[in-house]
Amino acid sequence: MDNLYHTDFYRWKEQQKQHLIHKRFDQLDLKRLIEEVDDMGRSERNTLESHLVILLLHLLKYQYQTYVINPNLFEPKEFRSWYDSISQARMAISRLIRKNPSLQHEQDDAVHESYPDAKSGAIREMNKYLLKKYQLNEQSYPDTCPWSFDQIMQEDWLPEA
Template identity: 55%
Template sequence: MMDNLYNTDYSLWVQQQKEYLKNRQFDRLDLENLIEEVEDMGKHEPRSMESHLVILLIHLLKYQYQTYVINPNLYESVEFRSWYESMDNARRELRKLLRGSPSLKAKVSNIMLDAYQDAKAEAVKQMNRYIKQEHLKLTGSSFPVDCPWTFDEIMEEDWLPGQPVQAQE
């Protein structure tokens, strides 16, 4: 019955499990599914951190490439305005995550490795939508292999990257 409820009405299953715990009816708990849920809970915050890091890194990469490679003579592209908001939001959410779960700080370097690879691929894809000349299209080697910035650096309020590090050919 509990397994069926878990699969057919998750919300009701959660309420039921909560009541069993509150009433100390431990023998009625759906332990197998509860254990699975607790395991999944431990994965949520690192995933959320990675998601916010990807967004922040995408915009930092696009900002840097557009500012110093594509349009070095322009003061500011109109597109940057929404990017600033997105970067601010990502930084704010990352700070909240770290305040709520300080132990995530120990996982930052590993999470950032994965986030940078995803951000780099997505930045290439997004930038190429607007580059019409085929010979100017970006590739994975348009950006450095590894993230050129530290987590602390990118988390600084209003921080923006300077001249790009030479990408690997």
């Protein structure tokens, strides 16, 4: 069984499924089944954090472009490009939580865990378009997320200056 788990995971999974269906509990690879069940839960949390990184990243970029760059432009522009990605991330998060309601208990912690990656990404991505003297750094955004989960998930909410 050990070798099958490492050489043909799909076949191992099917074998475990058959053991369960036919109630051959003594033939189950319990150690690895427990690990796989644990990974399934971790996967959902990782998916939530991944969607939150995208949402927070685009909210940070929207805020910077709207309130730092835009007021300094000769002809102000509206940065509509972030609206769709913000909306799509919100929908993906809502769908994930609807399918996995217990993630509601994880959402605030997931925002806390996701924010540093979003902040780093926003700095990196914004710096591609800024002159060296205007480059962003770690102090360009707050150390912790300035918004709550409920706030960022409001359909029409966008950050202010």
